[in-house]
Amino acid sequence: MSRRFILGTAGHIDHGKSSLVRALTNVDPDRLPEEKRRGMTIELGFAHLTLDDSAGDQIEVGIVDVPGHADFIKNMVAGAAAIDGVLLVVAADDGWMPQSEEHLQILEYLGVRRAVIALTKADLSEDPEFAVEMLRDDLQDSHFAESPIIPVSSTTGAGIATLRDELVRMIESAPLPRDTGKPRLPIDRAFSPTGVGTVVTGTLTRGTLSVGDPVILTPAGTEGSIRGIQNHNASVPAAEASMRTAINLSDIALASSVGKRGAARGQTLTTPRFATTTDTLDVVISRTARHHISASDREVKLGHLGHVHIHHAGSLHRARLVLDVSVQRQIEPGQSAIAQLRFNEPIHAFAGDRFLVRDGSQQHTIAGGEVLHPFGNRRWFHKEEYQHFLAQRVENRDDHGVTAETLVETLVHHDKIISDPSVLDYTDRSDAELNAAIDALESNGIALRTPNGIVDQQWWQKVAAKAEAEVDAFHEAKPELPGIPVLKLQKALGRAAGDDRIFHSLLRHLSTAGIERTGVNVHRAGYTPQLPPAIQPIAEKILQQLDTDPINPPTKKELATAPNEIKALSFLIRQGNVIELDDKCVISTAGYAQIKQAVVAFIEAQGPARAADLKTAAGTTRKIMMPALERLDADGITARDGDFRHLKAPQPTA
Ligand SMILES: Nc1nc2c(ncn2[C@@H]2O[C@H](COP(=O)(O)OP(=O)(O)OP(=O)(O)O)[C@@H](O)[C@H]2O)c(=O)[nH]1
Numbered sequence: 337m338s339r340r341f342i343l344g345t346a347g348h349i350d351h352g353k354s355s356l357v358r359a360l361t362n363v364d365p366d367r368l369p370e371e372k373r374r375g376m377t378i379e380l381g382f383a384h385l386t387l388d389d390s391a392g393d394q395i396e397v398g399i400v401d402v403p404g405h406a407d408f409i410k411n412m413v414a415g416a417a418a419i420d421g422v423l424l425v426v427a428a429d430d431g432w433m434p435q436s437e438e439h440l441q442i443l444e445y446l447g448v449r450r451a452v453i454a455l456t457k458a459d460l461s462e463d464p465e466f467a468v469e470m471l472r473d474d475l476q477d478s479h480f481a482e483s484p485i486i487p488v489s490s491t492t493g494a495g496i497a498t499l500r501d502e503l504v505r506m507i508e509s510a511p512l513p514r515d516t517g518k519p520r521l522p523i524d525r526a527f528s529p530t531g532v533g534t535v536v537t538g539t540l541t542r543g544t545l546s547v548g549d550p551v552i553l554t555p556a557g558t559e560g561s562i563r564g565i566q567n568h569n570a571s572v573p574a575a576e577a578s579m580r581t582a583i584n585l586s587d588i589a590l591a592s593s594v595g596k597r598g599a600a601r602g603q604t605l606t607t608p609r610f611a612t613t614t615d616t617l618d619v620v621i622s623r624t625a626r627h628h629i630s631a632s633d634r635e636v637k638l639g640h641l642g643h644v645h646i647h648h649a650g651s652l653h654r655a656r657l658v659l660d661v662s663v664q665r666q667i668e669p670g671q672s673a674i675a676q677l678r679f680n681e682p683i684h685a686f687a688g689d690r691f692l693v694r695d696g697s698q699q700h701t702i703a704g705g706e707v708l709h710p711f712g713n714r715r716w717f718h719k720e721e722y723q724h725f726l727a728q729r730v731e732n733r734d735d736h737g738v739t740a741e742t743l744v745e746t747l748v749h750h751d752k753i754i755s756d757p758s759v760l761d762y763t764d765r766s767d768a769e770l771n772a773a774i775d776a777l778e779s780n781g782i783a784l785r786t787p788n789g790i791v792d793q794q795w796w797q798k799v800a801a802k803a804e805a806e807v808d809a810f811h812e813a814k815p816e817l818p819g820i821p822v823l824k825l826q827k828a829l830g831r832a833a834g835d836d837r838i839f840h841s842l843l844r845h846l847s848t849a850g851i852e853r854t855g856v857n858v859h860r861a862g863y864t865p866q867l868p869p870a871i872q873p874i875a876e877k878i879l880q881q882l883d884t885d886p887i888n889p890p891t892k893k894e895l896a897t898a899p900n901e902i903k904a905l906s907f908l909i910r911q912g913n914v915i916e917l918d919d920k921c922v923i924s925t926a927g928y929a930q931i932k933q934a935v936v937a938f939i940e941a942q943g944p945a946r947a948a949d950l951k952t953a954a955g956t957t958r959k960i961m962m963p964a965l966e967r968l969d970a971d972g973i974t975a976r977d978g979d980f981r982h983l984k985a986p987q988p989t990a
Contacts, residue, residue, distance in 0.1 A: 338394040339389065339393070339395045339507070340576075341510065341578070342398045342421075343400070344400045344443075346423070346424050347426060348426070348435040351436070351456055352456035353456075355490035356490050359488075359493065360385055360500070361383045384397070384568045388504070390504065418539035420510055420513070421448065422443055422452075424480065426453065426454070428455050430457075431474075434630070436474070437630070440475075441626065441629075441704075445692050445704020448479075450483075450509070451506070453471065453475070455488065457489060458489045464487040472485065474628065476627065477626060484505075484506075514577065514764075516764055517542070517544075518606075519606055519610070520604055520605075520606050520649075521536070521604065522538050522539070523536045523599060523600065523604065523650065525601060526590055526598075527590070533584060534589055537581065538580075538581070538605070539579070540575045540577060540578070545575045545581075545583065547563070547564060552607065553598075554613055555604075556597045557597070558599075560587035562584070565582070566581065585599065604684050612758075614684075616676060617707050618709040618712040618726055620672060620705060620730045621672065621693060621704070623638065623667050623669045624669065624704075633701070633702065638667040639657070639665055639666040640658065641656060642656070643656060646677060646693060649684075649685075654696075657675055657677060659675050660674060661718075674708070674723065674726045676712050685707050685762070686764055687737050687764065688738065688763060689710075690704065706737060707737070708726055709725075725746050743760060743773070745777055747759070747760075748783045752796075753790075754790040754791075756789070781794070784796055788837035788840060789841065799829060800842065800849065802828070803842060807819065807859060811863060818910070819854065870900070871900050878896065878901070878914070887954060888955075888960065889927055891921060892905065895922065912925070913925065915967070932968060932973060934950075935973070935981070938954075943982070944980035946980060947981065950965065950981060965981060
């Protein structure tokens with residue numbers, strides 16, 4: 337299989353980027369009539385180059401030619417957001433210019449780490465070697481300080497072969513494209529050729545998209561599916577990570593015809609699993625301390641509550657910058673800071689995404705950043721624990737953002753419960769990487785998988801121990817009750833029980849410690865309620881009083897008024913020794929049986945009867961008979977028909 341690489345171009349206007357791409361590929365990347373007329377690149381241009389690697393295999397290079405003019409920085413960022421390496425172009429006759437510097441800073445901010453520098457128009461330079469030396473100075477204190485500098489001329493063809501060799505070397509030294517299985521395609525162009533529907537183009541940064549896949553445009557939230565895929569003008573069944581591709585969409589129109597819900601640059605195409613948007617990003621922001629930084633750029637303030645423009649994955653958003661003012665109110669050149677970006681509109685972002693910060697007037701590129709947590713919490717941002725959570729993320733990063741283990745560990749430490757592990761979907765880490773991280777954290781005693789989420793293991797054990805202690809304390813304090821009511825236990829456990837699904841997991845976990853739930857109560861397995869010794873005689877006395885004249889028992893009030901008497905009577909009712917007829921009357925089981933027998937005998941002999949006749953037959957009072965009959969109805973012995981009760985026919989057994 338041939339290797340793929342997305343190469344961006346960068347450099348000051350008229351330094352010869354487009355000519356160089358043409359010399360390398362024989363494709364003219366300036367495709368707009370206006371570009372031809374004005375002789376400069378406005379939109380992103382795309383070309384395709386096939387190189388041979390050192391083993392003779394092919395490398396498919398997608399070239400994104402970005403505009404050099406200062407007015408078109410937005411387009412430049414859209415192109416640079418998805419590139420694997422850069423061809424930085426500097427004209428030998430002009431040297432390092434403002435957009436050479438700005439592009440270099442943008443590339444650094446966006447995390448581009450591989451470059452070949454082309455010193456173009458070498459034919460116009462009297463001393464190309466001196467020009468190379470000067471350029472080396474300009475690149476000092478940048479990530480590209482050691483990158484190869486190749487003098488070339490697109491006019492004479494000099495140096496082009498060497499440049500190709502250097503490009504191959506750079507590509508071979510780069511890691512293979514990563515596939516996290518999380519497809520995202522930031523759209524750089526959207527158009528609607530007659531008879532074909534909507535076509536979008538872009539670089540699929542991760543994952544795979546296949547013909548027929550359901551897709552969603554984010555942040556618009558418009559659903560559709562993939563009708564066709566092209567790569568370098570040929571139809572393919574699927575697009576893979578790091579592939580420049582054109583996708584023909586079903587059910588998604590162009591933005592111009594359906595307002596903001598349609599396809600346009602700035603939207604990202606993804607699958608429904610990854611379509612959640614956010615309006616608050618927790619980030620780390622850095623400002624360069626380059627020696628070339630201009631005085632006017634240096635003076636731009638980047639402070640707490642300032643308005644900034646954020647370029648991210650080809651889209652541009654306004655945001656409010658929030659800093660932890662206990663640490664700093666400003667980010668000066670050369671400084672980094674944890675910050676929160678608050679947007680007024682939804683944005684689609686993953687942890688690990690890079691972005692560019694430009695000032696409110698869009699005149700200056702002032703900083704770059706990386707997303708630490710895509711679902712920031714505005715209320716918590718200033719809290720110490722939250723700052724700690726973010727600081728840990730800053731410290732444990734690699735080229736793809738926060739490491740998988742830190743992503744999980746910091747989240748369980750801070751939240752204690754990840755009840756919705758799908759937040760981990762929004763990271764530049766595959767499911768396999770995240771699962772391996774969770775396994776490692778489980779074996780280190782840090783996290784624990786429960787059926788309903790991932791929890792902080794130590795905290796979970798503490799909560800489980802507290803729950804056990806609550807159950808035992810309840811049995812001890814109220815041995816006559818079957819167990820602690822669920823709601824009471826939930827309240828005692830606070831946050832742990834706030835999420836019903838997690839509380840459910842906790843109860844399941846507790847079953848291994850011999851704790852069970854029956855109905856609304858949680859208790860030790862096999863627990864039998866019993867009255868405290870001091871109350872037992874009271875219960876016996878109540879039973880005696882009820883047995884004296886079983887069908888004409890004393891009322892509840894007559895039986896129990898003192899707290900211990902009430903406790904004893906409630907216990908007898910719960911245990912089934914005494915039947916509660918209504919809120920005033922109780923009766924012994926023997927008394928109820930007598931009434932039942934009298935009612936059944938009377939109706940069998942006389943047919944359906946009125947309550948008054950049944951009361952006389954049973955020899956009790958109306959006060960007892962009325963609720964007793966309702967109870968007999970409920971028990972399926974009798975049934976009511978107007979003023980009459982008849983016996984309920986026994987239900988056929990199945
Ligand atoms: N002599 C000479 N002229 C060159 C060379 N490369 C480019 N040019 C000329 O320089 C001018 C600008 O070249 P482009 O390739 O359009 O420059 P660009 O960097 O793509 O410009 P933008 O895309 O608008 O930023 C054109 O007139 C080219 O003919 C070269 O190697 N030698």
